[in-house]
Amino acid sequence: MKYWLLVLFVLCGGLAGAQAPHSTLPKADFVTLRKGLPHFAYSVYNQHKATVAFVGGSITFNPGWRDELCAWLKQQYADVQFTFVTAAIPSLGSVAHVFRLQQDLLEKANPDLVFVETAVNDRGNGTDSITQVRALDGIVRQIKLKNRRTDVVLMAFADPDKTGDYNKGVVPVEIANHEVVAAHYQSPSINLGKEVRDRIANNELNWDRDFKDIHPAEYGQHLYFTTIQYLLQQCFATAPSTKERAAAKLPAAMNKATFQKGHYYALSNARTDSGWVYHKDWAPQDGLSTREGYVHVPVLASEKPGAQMHLPFTGTAVGIAVIAGGDAGTISYAIDNAAFRDLDLYTVHSSWLHLPCYWLLAGDLKKGKHTLHIRISQQSNKNSKGHACRIARFLVNG
Numbered sequence: 001m002k003y004w005l006l007v008l009f010v011l012c013g014g015l016a017g018a019q020a021p022h023s024t025l026p027k028a029d030f031v032t033l034r035k036g037l038p039h040f041a042y043s044v045y046n047q048h049k050a051t052v053a054f055v056g057g058s059i060t061f062n063p064g065w066r067d068e069l070c071a072w073l074k075q076q077y078a079d080v081q082f083t084f085v086t087a088a089i090p091s092l093g094s095v096a097h098v099f100r101l102q103q104d105l106l107e108k109a110n111p112d113l114v115f116v117e118t119a120v121n122d123r124g125n126g127t128d129s130i131t132q133v134r135a136l137d138g139i140v141r142q143i144k145l146k147n148r149r150t151d152v153v154l155m156a157f158a159d160p161d162k163t164g165d166y167n168k169g170v171v172p173v174e175i176a177n178h179e180v181v182a183a184h185y186q187s188p189s190i191n192l193g194k195e196v197r198d199r200i201a202n203n204e205l206n207w208d209r210d211f212k213d214i215h216p217a218e219y220g221q222h223l224y225f226t227t228i229q230y231l232l233q234q235c236f237a238t239a240p241s242t243k244e245r246a247a248a249k250l251p252a253a254m255n256k257a258t259f260q261k262g263h264y265y266a267l268s269n270a271r272t273d274s275g276w277v278y279h280k281d282w283a284p285q286d287g288l289s290t291r292e293g294y295v296h297v298p299v300l301a302s303e304k305p306g307a308q309m310h311l312p313f314t315g316t317a318v319g320i321a322v323i324a325g326g327d328a329g330t331i332s333y334a335i336d337n338a339a340f341r342d343l344d345l346y347t348v349h350s351s352w353l354h355l356p357c358y359w360l361l362a363g364d365l366k367k368g369k370h371t372l373h374i375r376i377s378q379q380s381n382k383n384s385k386g387h388a389c390r391i392a393r394f395l396v397n398g
Contacts (some may be wrong), residue, residue: 025202027230030195032179035186036235039149040113044080044236051083051109055097055139056117058090059157059214064221069228085109089293089356091349093121094135096321096358099262099395101139106146114143115228119156119174119193120214129173130255131363136181138259138397144185144250145260153231154182154189157224158196159214163207166197184254188231192224199223257316257364257397265313265394267300275307275376276300282390284354288325294356294392299323301390302376311372315398317363318372320391325354327386330377335362336370345389346381358395367398 043050052073054060070084087105089096097118105111116139122132136154143150155178156162162172175193182189199205210220253260267278282299284290300309311318318335322328328345349355361372380387 025195025198025204027227028234029198030191030227031231031234032182032189032191033231033234034182034188036188037113037151037153037232040151041236043112044077048079049081050112051085053085053105053109053111053114054088055101055105055114056088056155056157057092057121058088059120059216059224060088060115060117061086061090062215064216065224065228068222068225072225072229073232083109085111090291091121091124091355092358093125093127094118094132094139095125095127095319095360095395096356098135098138098142098259099264099319099321099358099393099397101142102263106142110147111143111150113151113153115153115155116140117155117157119162119172119178120159122174123159123161123172124214129177131360132174132177133181134255134258134363135262136177137184137254138262140181140185140187141250141253141258141260142262148250152185152187153228154178154187155228156189156191156193157214158193158211158216160207162193163197163200166194167201181254184251188235190227190231192227195223195227196220259317259363259397261315262317262395262397265311265396267298267391267394269313269394270300270309270311270391272300272302272309273307275304276302276309282323284325286326289353290323291354291356294323294354297392299390299392301388303327303329303386303388305329305376305378305387308373308375311374311394312369313372313394313396313398314369315396316365316367317360317395317397318365318370319358319360319362319395320374321356321358321393321395323354323390323392324350324357325388325390326350326352326384327388328384329380329387329389331389332375332377333361334373335365340373340375342377342379344381346384351383356392358393360395363397 156175165172279299281296324345324347328350330344332340334340
């Protein structure tokens with residue numbers, strides 16, 4: 001039933017039942033075109049074939065604005081063969097995306113246009129500003145190192161924290177970082193965080209009516225779509241020239257420790273003691289919910305305090321992607337000969353969900369060989385039912 005309601009919603013233009021207030025704030029206030037989308041426009045108008053990819057969290061993964069956008073593109077350009085690739089996973093932000101990008105998108109497709117959004121989950125995950133820039137820069141560079149002509153749109157979605165920042169006269173750090181990375185590569189950007197705040201202040205939106213927590217409801221979804229649609233229309237206003245496409249040069253990285261070589265590192269590279277078990281097809285036995293892509297997957301796990309592992313690697317950054325459920329424990333970790341630090345794997349969602357969490361353990365190492373040491377701590381979160389550490393991925397930049 002929900003599927004057919006969504007289809008009807010899209011086919012009817014997205015707002016069959018919503019009473020959208022009269023809009024007085026121009027879309028141009030929330031869109032920055034820079035050098036536009038010359039390659040995507042060329043693919044649409046000249047090659048009549050284009051691949052569009054989406055990278056983000058639950059607001060990108062869930063039905064809504066993305067479906068409207070795909071439907072509009074197919075209707076507007078009926079002679080174009082579109083391929084749409086959704087490489088979005090709920091709860092994940094820039095750190096996760098920069099390390100999963102190769103496997104989950106670039107090894108599968110050669111996109112002409114990629115929409116990227118990490119601002120909401122970067123705030124929720126507590127990702128620091130420097131790491132955000134290194135990750136966003138790495139995402140753009142990985143895309144363009146595969147095909148320098150691929151166009152990228154950086155989008156910053158809304159959440160209550162960002163609305164609160166703007167109300168205090170402060171630009172949210174996540175949005176500022178999206179904009180500085182977009183400017184560095186002269187890519188278009190969309191600031192939906194500011195648009196939502198400004199339209200609320202202008203009595204064009206109501207947070208409780210048009211959003212559910214951070215997820216847009218019917219009118220909120222349509223608002224996101226129309227702003228993205230406006231960007232595309234403005235970029236398509238002038239047909240791209242061959243010269244514009246040929247000028248696709250890649251500027252230098254924004255940071256010496258940018259994660260442009262971020263990738264998954266095989267679990268088999270770990271050296272473990274008898275306290276660890278490799279599960280080829282892990283699934284929980286406690287009845288808690290799971291996330292698609294993080295169940296019935298290989299996992300390196302330990303539930304035994306004192307169990308140890310060592311991971312030799314070469315690169316400037318290392319991390320782990322864990323599946324954290326109700327029995328998630330605490331690990332102690334160290335790089336090379338540094339002092340051990342504790343990391344509590346239990347999350348606010350762990351009581352009901354085996355949540356995929358990406359932890360960057362070191363992000364600015366000297367180039368060369370290193371070893372990550374991990375041991376299961378005797379300590380654990382007071383709400384946890386155990387000491388479990390379930391590693392689905394190792395993350396390495398190098």
